[in-house]
Amino acid sequence: MTKPTIAFIGLGIMGAPMAANLVKAGYVVTGYNRSPGKIDALVARGGHAADSIADAVTGAEVIITMVPDSPDVEAVVGGPDGIFAHAQPDAIWIDCSTIRPDVAAALAEQAAAHQIQAIDAPVSGGEAGAVEGTLSIMVGGDGTVVESVRPVLEAVGRTIVHVGPAGSGQTVKAANQLIVAGTIELVAEALVFLEAHQVDTTAAIEVLAGGLAGNRILDRKAASMVARSFEPGFRVDLHHKDLGIILAAAREAGVAIPLGAQTAQLMQALRQLGHGGLDHSALLLLVEQLSGRAAKD
Structure with missing residues (x-):
């Protein structure tokens, strides 16, 4: 099967090595980060650059976010430049950030209203686990959607467990x-x-x-x-x-x-x-x- 195209938003301590591991696994990854230097580093490893969230997610089949907090995730998905405004119908959004469970559940409902399938998939293992591709990933959301992106998650993690409906991963x-x-x-x-x-x-x-x-x-x-x-x-x-x-x-x-x-x-x-x-x-x-x-x- 053809690997899905991926947009990766948030190339920090955890996000950068995760995106690099996806590139290493053969995925076409377009990255966006507020600090351009992080994007350049991904490009040097074989990824692609985007100059905005809209640019990154347009045409992407899978969208991954890895940002610091609940307000950051809300800012990334909302607004005229956000994921909800530009993702294609039936795109799958994987939020690997660590945020409030109630916010994750609410955003999953909002995503569905925009014909986007959302799962919350926070990770554990620290920078070393991100670099080694051995993260533990706890996933909340629809089980069928989770299974459809399991190969993507396996490129960055070793232990991937579906723990329940939307918000459960964050819990x-x-x-x-x-x-x-x-x-x-x-x-x-x-x-x-x-x-x-x-x-x-x-x-x-x-x-x-x-x-x-x-x-x-x-x-x-x-x-x-x-x-x-x-x-x-x-x-x-x-x-x-x-x-x-x-x-x-x-x-x-x-x-x-x-x-x-x-x-x-x-x-x-x-x-x-x-x-x-x-x-x-x-x-x-x-x-x-x-x-x-x-x-x-």
Whole structure:
């Protein structure tokens, strides 16, 4: 079968490698981003350039968006230059952004009114997963539509699961972000604890990762946390936004998330201290400060 043409909007830390992997898989990908340099980088890897959202989506069979927040997605789809105004009938819109579940469900209804088939497909795995094409993708929407674009999703992810109707993907992503934030906080606390006792942290990480305490944060981020290297794979600012989504959704459902709420406060405090542009593993810096311990040279 002929591969569908793809418009990719949002070529940031996650979007750029995802679009590149689609090109690598043989898809014709036209990219748009507010920063032209990101578009040039995609073109250098075999993609095509668009100078507007309208230009990118016109004639595209599949449209993928990867932008920071709910208002950004609403801006991309609406207005005279937006997706809804220019996508062809029966185009499939895949939103890989992380946004509010209720917004995702509402936008899916609006898309249907414009004869566009929408699915919400937020991703997990960070920049490394995006580069490696091993993202976990939680998908909400019509099952038939999801299956029709599964090959597209498989070009950027390893675990693709249809989790329910429109908005469900975002709900599962919220749960994912809750677990990730809490795990980072506990790993940060453990590392500061180990250092305070002058334990060999490299050896400690190895044995912890091999037991019941093993987790992906230990595997992927512990070494850089020990080195105090917080080059952003996923920024504090974005995780702060995601935790706000979780708190609102939990309150709406009447669900208590006491540890999640505490972690959200810690993430907010880290952001207020001026660390919003760092990787979310920089929670270690806050634990260190709360412990009265000087930053490691």
